[in-house]
Amino acid sequence: MSDDWVPPAPNPPDDPLVRFEEFVRARTASLWHAAYLLTGDRHHAEDLLQTALERTAVRWDRLDRPEAYVRKVLYTQAVSWWRRRQRRVPEVLVDATPEPPGGAGEPEVRIVLAQALRRLTAKQRAVLVLRFYEDCTEEETARLLGVAPGTVKSQTRHALGRLRQLAPELAGLLGDPDGTPTTGRDEKVATR
Amino acid sequence: MSLREHLRAIAETEPPPALPEGFFIRSRRRARRRRLAGTGLLAITVVAAGLVVPHGGGPAAVGAAAAPMLSELVGAGLGGPLGWALLAVLLVLLAVLWRELPGRSLLRRLATAAVVGSLLVLAAPPGTALWGEPRGRVGLPDRLAAPESWWSAAELQQSPPGPVALVYSGRATHGNLEEGRLVLLAADGDRYRILDVFSDPLEQLVHEELASTWPVLSPDGRLLSAGGYGVYDLVTGTQVNGPGWESVPRAWSADGKRLARATTDPSDGSQTGWQVQDLASGRTLRTIGYDEPGGGATVALSPDGARIAVEQSDRIAVYPVAGGEPVAWPRDGWRLGDSTAWSPDGRLLVMVRRAACVGCGQPTGPSEVRVVDVETGVTVTGGSFAPLAADVAIRVQGWRAPDQLVVQVGGAVEVFTLGRAAPSRLLTLPAGVSAIEIATSRLAAPLRPAEPATYGPPNLFLWLAVGVCGVPVLLAAATAWSIARRVRGRARRGGDAV
Numbered sequence: 001m002s003d004d005w006v007p008p009a010p011n012p013p014d015d016p017l018v019r020f021e022e023f024v025r026a027r028t029a030s031l032w033h034a035a036y037l038l039t040g041d042r043h044h045a046e047d048l049l050q051t052a053l054e055r056t057a058v059r060w061d062r063l064d065r066p067e068a069y070v071r072k073v074l075y076t077q078a079v080s081w082w083r084r085r086q087r088r089v090p091e092v093l094v095d096a097t098p099e100p101p102g103g104a105g106e107p108e109v110r111i112v113l114a115q116a117l118r119r120l121t122a123k124q125r126a127v128l129v130l131r132f133y134e135d136c137t138e139e140e141t142a143r144l145l146g147v148a149p150g151t152v153k154s155q156t157r158h159a160l161g162r163l164r165q166l167a168p169e170l171a172g173l174l175g176d177p178d179g180t181p182t183t184g185r186d187e188k189v190a191t192r
Numbered sequence: 193m194s195l196r197e198h199l200r201a202i203a204e205t206e207p208p209p210a211l212p213e214g215f216f217i218r219s220r221r222r223a224r225r226r227r228l229a230g231t232g233l234l235a236i237t238v239v240a241a242g243l244v245v246p247h248g249g250g251p252a253a254v255g256a257a258a259a260p261m262l263s264e265l266v267g268a269g270l271g272g273p274l275g276w277a278l279l280a281v282l283l284v285l286l287a288v289l290w291r292e293l294p295g296r297s298l299l300r301r302l303a304t305a306a307v308v309g310s311l312l313v314l315a316a317p318p319g320t321a322l323w324g325e326p327r328g329r330v331g332l333p334d335r336l337a338a339p340e341s342w343w344s345a346a347e348l349q350q351s352p353p354g355p356v357a358l359v360y361s362g363r364a365t366h367g368n369l370e371e372g373r374l375v376l377l378a379a380d381g382d383r384y385r386i387l388d389v390f391s392d393p394l395e396q397l398v399h400e401e402l403a404s405t406w407p408v409l410s411p412d413g414r415l416l417s418a419g420g421y422g423v424y425d426l427v428t429g430t431q432v433n434g435p436g437w438e439s440v441p442r443a444w445s446a447d448g449k450r451l452a453r454a455t456t457d458p459s460d461g462s463q464t465g466w467q468v469q470d471l472a473s474g475r476t477l478r479t480i481g482y483d484e485p486g487g488g489a490t491v492a493l494s495p496d497g498a499r500i501a502v503e504q505s506d507r508i509a510v511y512p513v514a515g516g517e518p519v520a521w522p523r524d525g526w527r528l529g530d531s532t533a534w535s536p537d538g539r540l541l542v543m544v545r546r547a548a549c550v551g552c553g554q555p556t557g558p559s560e561v562r563v564v565d566v567e568t569g570v571t572v573t574g575g576s577f578a579p580l581a582a583d584v585a586i587r588v589q590g591w592r593a594p595d596q597l598v599v600q601v602g603g604a605v606e607v608f609t610l611g612r613a614a615p616s617r618l619l620t621l622p623a624g625v626s627a628i629e630i631a632t633s634r635l636a637a638p639l640r641p642a643e644p645a646t647y648g649p650p651n652l653f654l655w656l657a658v659g660v661c662g663v664p665v666l667l668a669a670a671t672a673w674s675i676a677r678r679v680r681g682r683a684r685r686g687g688d689a690v
Contacts, residue, residue, distance in 0.1 A: 020216045028211070033203035046209045053211065057219035109193075114202045133199040173195055 005067040016060050024053065027067055031074065037129045038078040040118040051077055075130065075144055079122045109173065116166040124159035131156055233282070325646040326381035332357055332634060333377070333642035337384050338364060338622035342373060345386045346648025348416075352429035353378040353385045353648075355413040357634045361394045364624025376426070379413050379634060382643045393419045394627035406440050407531045411448045413631030417441055442466070443531035445497030446632060450513070452491050452500055452531075455479060466491050468500055468513045478513045490528040494538045501541060501566070503528055508541075510566055521569030529561065529588035532632055535597075540575070541566050542588050542597055559586045561599055561608060574611030590632040598635050600628050 005027050031052070035045040052073040056066055063069050117125055123145075130141040131152075138156075142149040160174050193201070212218075339345075342365055357379040365373045365386075372392035376385045393408050408417055415432065416424045417440055423432040443452040449472065455465045465481035480502060492501045501510045508528065509518040529542030545560045559582070563575030574595075580586065584602030591597050595610040598618060605628060606615035618639070621628060 017216050024211060024215075029208050032206075032208035033200070036206050037199060037203050042206050045206070049209070050211070053215070054219040054222070057216045058223040060216075110198055110201050110205075113198050114205075117202070129199065132195050133203070135196070173198065 020057060020060050023066055027070070031067075031070060034071065034129060034134065035074055035078075037117070037133060038074065038122070038125055040114065040125075048074060048077055071134075072144055075126050076146065079126050079145065109170065112167045113163075113170060113173070116163050116170065119166055120159055120162055124155055124162065127152055127155040128159050325383045325648070326643055327383075329381045329640060329643070331638040331640035332619070332630070333382055334619070334639045335642040336360065336377065336619070336622050336625070337375075337382070337642075337645035338625070339645070339647075342375065342386050342647075344647065345375075345384055348376060348385045348387050348424060348426060349429045351385060351648040352426055353383050354427050355379045356409065356416070356426055356631060357413060357637070358628060358630040359394065359408055359416065360621065360625050360628040361392050362621075362624050362626035364622060366392070374408075374416075374418070376416070379631070382645045384645055384647050387416070387418065387424070389418050389421045391419065392627070393417065393421075394629060406442045407444060408629045409631045410441075411444050411446050411632045413633060443491045443493045443500070444632075445493040446495035446534070446536070447497065450477070450493060450497030452493050455481075466500065466502055468493070468497070478511065478515065480511055490530060490533075492528050492531050492533040492541070494534050495536055496538065499538070499566075501528060501533065508543075508569060519567055523569070526562070529597075529599075532588055532590035534566075534591075535563075536591050536594055539566055540564065540572060542599075544586055544588060546586055558582050559584065559601075561586070561588070561597075563597070563610060572610070576613075577608050577615065578613045585626060587627065587629065589628075589630045590635050592635045598630065605630070 005023055028049075032045070032049055035049040035052075036042065039045045039048055052070050055073050056063065056070050059069070060066065117128070120128070126145060127141060130136045130144060131138075136144065138149045138152045141152045145152070147155075164171055164174055353376055355378070356376045359374050359376050361372070361374050365375050372389040372395070374387040374389070374392065374394065376387065377383070378385075393406075406417060406419065409415070410417075414426055416426055418424065419440055423437055423441070424430070425432050439453050439456075441451040442454055445451070450468055450470055453467045453469060454463045455467050456462060457464050463482070465479060467479045468477045469475070470477055478500070480500070482504070490503050494500070498513055499510055500513055501508060503523065504520070506522060507520045508523045509520040511518040523543070526543040526545050529544045533542040535541070540563050543562050543564055558579035560579050561577050562571050564571050580601050585600060587600040589598040589600060589605065592607060597608050599606055599608060599615070600621075601615070603621045603623075603625070604617055605619040605621070607618050608615045619628075
């Protein structure tokens with residue numbers, strides 16, 4: 001995971017409102033990506049992000065590492081039982097999806113992967129996002145979610161297994177059944 | 193592309209949202225409001241718990257310690273206007289606290305909270321009036337409650353009714369296990385409570401030849417004497433103890449300041465005479481011994497407590513409580529009209545003649561009631577009444593006016609007016625009710641239309657039944673839900689086989 005946000009100016013302003021707004025401008029995009037991957041739905045992702053930022057705003061004066069706190073709220077709220085009861089993520093089948101910025105990729109794979117992600121449990125999604133998007137170690141993931149590292153390992157294995165089951169065509173992307181997918185940081189993943 | 197890159201590409205399909213203006217300030221303001229609402233809710237819960245849970249003198253005693261207007265509001269605990277006010281505040285607070293949930297408008301939340309609150313109130317068992325009971329009514333109801341069963345009514349210890357207007361009992365109130373269940377009616381509203389004792393105190397008069405009689409209620413309806421089960425304060429629901437309350441009061445003065453007790457021989461417990469006691473000071477004012485064996489069971493104090501009329505073998509003797517010789521005259525088989533025989537002006541006494549004890553299986557004849565002069569024992573003009581039906585309970589309730597006395601005659605309460613041979617009906621007792629006693633201070637009250645009866649908060653027996661039956665059902669439902677949830681989760685995870 002990236003290091004926490006640091007105020008850009010050498011002498012950050014004293015006004016908490018100004019500092020908060022600077023933080024939001026700098027980190028919303030990254031936080032939004034995590035929220036969207038966790039929920040798979042724009043509206044729920046907006047709600048999740050807003051909840052996390054609202055809690056951060058309330059505690060702003062007491063936070064040393066605001067970004068870590070926001071992410072922690074994002075992930076814990078995403079997997080909380082109460083919030084999951086409120087949310088019913090629809091399985092939306094689309095024929096095509098807008099081309100992502102940065103040029104053409106593999107749209108069919110992305111669509112299949114996005115749909116398969118929605119069918120995972122909230123905890124499985126959170127573990128996958130933390131391990132393979134945020135690039136967290138098992139220990140970091142366990143700390144963030146408040147579970148044991150062994151649980152992270154088993155959840156990762158279950159999640160990847162479920163993805164293979166839901167989308168066999170992703171097998172190449174997801175790697176071996178023992179949980180070592182092909183990523184840009186294979187060696188890093190394989191050794192952790 | 194790697195998994196990470198695909199995830200990034202998925203995340204970037206949706207542009208990030210813009211936060212609304214003033215997000216920071218509004219968030220902190222909302223948090224402050226939530227803290228305030230939570231503190232208010234906690235405070236109200238603590239106050240409500242303090243009012244509901246009886247302690248020491250009970251919720252009524254707590255209320256009485258406050259200013260009179262406040263005590264009027266809180267005296268009934270949650271069973272009054274305070275309950276409605278708390279419910280309204282609670283619902284509003286819940287709606288405010290709830291507004292942080294996503295996807296719900298404030299109006300919908302308030303409407304849902306109002307519906308849930310209404311359902312809670314409506315779901316209370318009929319007549320329990322969980323959130324309010326009638327109060328402040330004047331007069332006796334023209335009809336008494338007669339539900340199918342009294343098992344769910346609150347007991348007086350659980351929910352004291354306050355001063356009562358009357359008590360009644362009979363086959364309709366006695367359950368299989370509650371041999372002597374008494375029903376109490378509050379003096380200021382159609383609030384009913386029960387007292388479960390093994391032996392019905394009101395049934396004493398039915399077998400009056402076999403047992404002595406005593407008044408069950410004090411003149412103001414605040415105290416209830418359940419014979420050997422003690423004396424209950426109907427405002428606090430507790431028993432009255434202490435010096436002077438070791439034995440059953442056998443008669444009260446109309447002002448409630450003096451009472452008469454039986455004196456007994458410590459060696460064998462047999463009655464040896466009577467004693468008049470001043471309640472405020474606890475002093476014994478006069479002791480009257482039996483002249484000879486065979487003294488009667490009934491005694492009556494004058495309205496001001498200055499004289500006491502006692503049955504003595506073949507005569508009625510009226511003693512001055514301050515001392516001195518009695519005025520006596522032969523009773524000729526007549527008996528004092530219970531402890532409430534004295535007229536309000538202290539000049540007349542009610543006498544009754546019951547042929548035999550009711551329900552004992554012995555042949556009986558018609559009963560009679562008459563009014564005599566206290567000094568001479570002679571029937572006053574207009575003091576003779578037509579003979580009453582045979583084999584019915586006769587219980588003199590007291591005087592409704594200087595020339596009107598109230599008597600239970602079988603299944604009805606009648607008013608006997610001096611100068612009229614036949615009585616007029618005051619109240620018809622429900623079927624299965626065979627005994628009633630009206631507090632003497634309420635006899636002059638007018639009749640009013642009866643309102644829907646309330647029976648207090650759910651009986652403890654009801655809660656026990658709900659717990660015994662409901663807890664296993666809840667446990668089974670929770671277990672089934674937990675199993676179903678695990679099965680669904682296992683199905684989604686797909687196991688370890690892949």
